[in-house]
Amino acid sequence: MRLHMKGEYKTLNDTNLESRVLFFGKESCLPNYSFTGNNVRQNYVIHYIIKGKGTFTSANHSVTQLKAGDIFILPKGVPCFYQADSEEPWSYFWIGLSGLKISTMLSGSILSSQHYLHQVQNSKFYASLQKLYEALHNPNSLTNDILIESLIYQTFYYLDTEYPAKxxxxxxxxxxxxxxxxxxxxxxxxxxxxxxxxxxxxxxxxxxxxxxxxxxxxxxSPQKFLIQIRMEEAKNRLKNTSSSVQQISNLVGYIDEFTFSKAFKRYTGFSPKIYRQMNKKSED
Known part of the structure; x- marks a missing residue:
């Protein structure tokens, strides 16, 4: 059973795959309180310590003492442990984030490797994080969704500029x-x-x-690189096997012969059939 003095927790529904807030909350912990659930997260959870202190550690990192004004993050896929102090237990708020861009934006900051920051309370990063946390409490609306989206990017902008990675x-x-x-x-x-x-x-x-x-x-580009792999494999099969064009198109990742033939002609300047004939003639 999870015990705490007072707090809040809310889960959000959002379809944005680039960056989104999954949930947020706030908690005043009891002495020595530690989270006993799954500490290997499938998302990123940023915690800001409002008051008190505690200890934090993540995989392959030593235990560190954190206090009011500090930040720590539970990164995706990384085991972490954190515990409130026995005499001055901490209170914190957290924001859970997910999406394709979160990992990329986080990689620009030292927070991605160190997993905590000391005394950020006077930073633009914290000011933006606080605005994001407040915006999450507003009633659902299109304008608030836009505000939340913009504040996510602003928060990571300041995180990466004020606390850049090496x-x-x-x-x-x-x-x-x-x-x-x-x-x-x-x-x-x-x-x-x-x-x-x-x-x-x-x-x-x-x-x-x-x-x-x-x-x-x-x-x-990645797309051109993928096409190159497929087309070079197709060229090899056209020259060295008797497989039909339809079979080769399937073997290099195309559903139908027509789409493959168009892509092959764009890449080589020749249709698959003509390319095969040309290479057979050159071998005779």
Missing amino acids: LRKIRVESSVQLKMAIKYLHDNFDDHNCSITSLCHKLDISRSYLYNIFKHELNT
Whole structure:
């Protein structure tokens, strides 16, 4: 049974996949209170300590003492433990966030690796976070939805500008994400469900962030990279197998021969049948 002195909790319904608030709440904890539920979250939960103090730790990090004015986050997929002090138990409010852009925006701040920040109460980041928390209490309306959306982006803007991540870490993360993206496309190009959208969902990053990685490192877009994999495989099969054009189109991730043939001609300048004939003649 969960015990607390006083607080609130509310879950929201929102269809925005880019960034959204899932829930928010506020709690004044009892001495030594700790959350006993699942501390490996499927979302991101930012906590701001209003008063009191406690301890916090996340996987592969040492225990740290936090107090009023500090922030800590429960990152997606990372085990965490936090406990109220025995003499001055903390009170905090929290906001649970999800969406493709949350991970990307968070990666620009030291909060993504350290998982806590000290004494943010005088920052623009906190002022924006507080406005977001207040806006979540307003009655549902289109204008308030727009306000909440804008405050999410403003909050992360100030988080990334006032508490930026080290540049080297961002480069390392983008390099790893690029390798994962390339592997995913090579492993799944033969599935017609493989798309840039499915790749973004797999890596939990936004389409624009993925595009920037590919453009910077490979000077191409993710979509063009996927098409290249499919077309090069198709060229190989047209030259070296007797499979029909319909069979080859299915083997490289296309549902129908017509769509494949149009894409192949755009890529090579020739229809699949003419390309096969040309390569047979060159071998004779």
